[in-house]
Amino acid sequence: MPATNVATVRTPSKRTVLMCRPEFFTVVYRINPWMDPQLPTDTSLAVRQWETLYQTYVDLGFEVHLIDPIEGLPDMVYAANGGFVLDNIAYGASFTYPERQPEGPAYMDWFRENGFDVKVPENINEGEGDFLLVGDVILAGTGFRSASNSHQELAELYGRQVITLELVNPSFYHLDTAIAVLDPQPGYENPNIAYLPSAFNEEGLAVLRERFPDAILVNEEDAAVLGLNSFGDGYNMVIASRATDFERQLRERGYNPIGVDLSELLLGGGGVKCCTLELRK
Template identity: 75%
Template sequence: MDTAGDPQPPITRRATPRTVLMCRPDHFTVSYKINPWMDPAAPTDTAKAVAQWQVLYDTYVGLGHDVHLIDPIDGLPDMVYAANGGFVVDGKAYGALFTYPERQPEGPAYMDWFREAGFDVAVPDEINEGEGDLLLVGDVVLAGTGFRTSTRSHDEVARVFGREVVGLTLVNPAFYHLDTAIAVLDPEPVEGRQNIAYLESAFDAASLEVLRERFPDAILVDEDDAAILGLNSYSDGYNVVIAARATGFERQLRERGYNPIGVDLSELLLGGGGVKCCTLDLRR
């Protein structure tokens, strides 16, 4: 019997508890400009940023995730974007070496926390901004470059972790980190596969070819949802915490069997960050 045109059975999504690191935005403000989102002349509200961040924190706790905190440091307003602080796999933490001087003190601060938490720390020699440009999908590391992270760091990551590293080039300054243009939807394999969502226009032609070949079933997010950092989201395999205003992406996720949960991080968006920027995976 020919069943090629028959509908496929739905995939059963399962949440897996995650362990993450976050940083309260007690010192958040926009006092310099290092990405297109930032405008030092525009007012920011630190109390509002803390309140919005607290909702994200409470959401993770409510989902059963183990949330660790690093103490914020006065004078480092972007420290809230914990994802940039490193890349952690198999109990080993590869530290961050930031491009801009304004953020460079964050690297040692996060590496000190990793050491105190019992992780084996690999001090970087090459410019990289942690999980901002390094995303784990299965055994493969998707590694972004183009604005912040050096391609030389991709080779360093491959040596440190002994994993395949796939380089992807970003071409739109508004999507300056990989985690603003790609969302990893399946932290654990589902029926032998793991999927992502991404914004096509954020990548060069060669990178798009790689993404289309590796992830033929990926969710392609539109410009409107990407423009509010809708792809800067965090998934446990079933629950996907996203920007509340990314309604198109929300619909796409529901159609694929995920449970999107919208949160409002509009104040932190003024610094160019969203859900994933505030969330660093701690993989033992």
């Protein structure tokens, strides 16, 4: 058996996150392949599923903050898109589509009110949807939402290496739908990821293969239920309950996968990570 498949002892670390209750969730427009305004949505079911995710985080000892939802912004539940927070600096979001653009100022207001140093973006970006901290490096997605010039802005702001990855499959339009960070804390030795190879162009794949030779490669079926749109603390990984092979792979590597059902929020194109914005002070 290859060494990479041997379970190792992993230690969880505390996470601090921001979430938004989906009180106004519905699908009334189409800005990604998952959305179909002709399909009925159940807001009360979305709230119940979200509350399960919220309680899962609380039970894991996460510090969970809440931003008030705003009527008329049904996608505000996808808090990860609201910005990128590192070193107590909150880089605000500037959304591609007009339907979501008011979310950017709303999240920046929350950051200010809660003591973060807010940086208003000069370039189009959708926050942690496309920016993932892996160890001391930031992986940054482009191709559908965040503009590549936001990556340079990010690098200058945080003084960290930013690696650009181009997404090529419209169903995986944010980086956090195609990559899961398994070892999230800065300074972690040899941090690892899981990813969907078909979501990236050849140049991006070469980068991922070289930098993360022991990465978990997730199959198309698990990716199709946004199995990679997951969030963890270095040991516990909260994932889509239907991503069963990903669950198996995580267990083999010594992680503790915890499945939750966010099927209603999937109708808007979001999953576990989409609902979760990490606050790093």
